Amino acid sequence: MNSALVQLSLARWRGFYREPSALFWTFGFPILLSIALGIAFRNRPPEPVFVAVEQTGEPAAVARLQEALSHSSEVRLLVLDQGAAHEALRSGKVAIVVAPGRPRTYRFDPTRPESRLARLLVDDLLQRADGRTDATPVQEARVTQAGSRYIDFLLPGLIGMNLMSGGMWGVGYVLVEMRTRKLMKRMMATPMRRTDFLLSFLFLRALVLLVELPALLLFAWLAFSMGVHGSLVLFCALAVLGSLAFAGLGLLVASRAQNNQTVGGLMNLVMLPMFICSGVFFAASHFPNVMQPFIRALPLTALNDSLRAVMIDGAGLAKVASQIAIMAAWGLLSFATALKIFRWR
Secondary structure (H helix, E strand, C coil), X not given: CCHHHHHHHHHHHHHHHCCHHHHHHHHHHHHHHHHHHHHHCCCXXXXXXXXXXXXXXXXXXXXXXXXXXXXXXXXXXXXXXXXXXXXXXXXXXXXXXXXXXCCCEEECCCCCHHHHHHHHHHHHXXXXXXXXXXXXXXXXXXXXXXXXXXXXXXXXXXXXXXXXXXXXXXXXXXXXXXXXXXXXXXXXXXXXXXXXXXXXXXXXXXXXXXXXXXXXXXXXXXXXXXXXXXXXXXXXHHHHHHHXXXXXXXXXXXXXXXXXXXXXXXXXXXXXXXXXXXXXXCCHHHCCXXXXXXXXXXXXXXXXXXXXXXXXXXXCCHHHHHHHHHHHHHHHHHHHHHHHHCCCC
16 A cells, blocks of 8 residues: 555544544434434334224214223223314324214224224224124234344444445545635645545545444444344444445545535435435335335445344345445446546646
8 A cells, every 4th residue: 555545544534533523423423313213212012092983873882882992001082073083083183983883984094004003903892892702712922022123123224324424425525625625726736646535535434434333333232232143244344335335426426516515415416315215214115116126226225234134134245245246336336437537626
């Protein structure tokens, strides 16, 4: 490794740790976000279902429905007239409306998951109150274990999101800032090679990751008892590869941008689709099948899927080979293109 590249990388590193805002967004923000979402989506008993019974028909029929539903701790019961019940369902204040009669009527929105669950729960309670018995005895074995919690799904996505943000903003924004402050014009007069200059930004991301990743994994273990079920070396290698891929994208976006407003818009244009589609906060499989090939080809999807596979499922190298290929292709193509079109001014 030549001395110019070493000195440039060290200069990038010194500039990074002397900037308080960069330290906060690298270490503080993902930890605070993990704490907030971990508390909001912690394991807890299911929320009670809000059910409305219409005050229509015979008062005795309404009373029987009220009696059957009011004894369950899983139901919060409201007895409303027909207009109020319809408005409560429309506004989402209740998940289902029960109208007495023969046959009994359940009014609910089948596109709302909570309404479908409410329909099953309410019907089970009322059928049992009417004397129904199960043909086959059953028993429940409720299991809660690491890997099944929302925070287990969320944390690898937050690590991937943080690596993307750090790689894009930490490289692209700094590069444009140097251009707007006319620092690059001075560097043109030196014997520095363009390749060394751009590589120093990639080396900075690798150096930052040596500190950033252990801190995030230690926090996950202390706060949520989360460990890496697979190879820790493979997990770290995936994180490094993903970080370098996004650093290459950051270089590409900033290679011609002239000011902070331009690079900010370009960064958001590149990152926003991945924030939404790449499975940070919810599974990418929720999107239609026709979109899946495009979503799977995104570098953040590949990074998140591979990190989850190793961290939660204990996957080996063969299981994440396709994601590695996607991230490597994005990184190499982005850096090669950035190197070709980069300009100092």
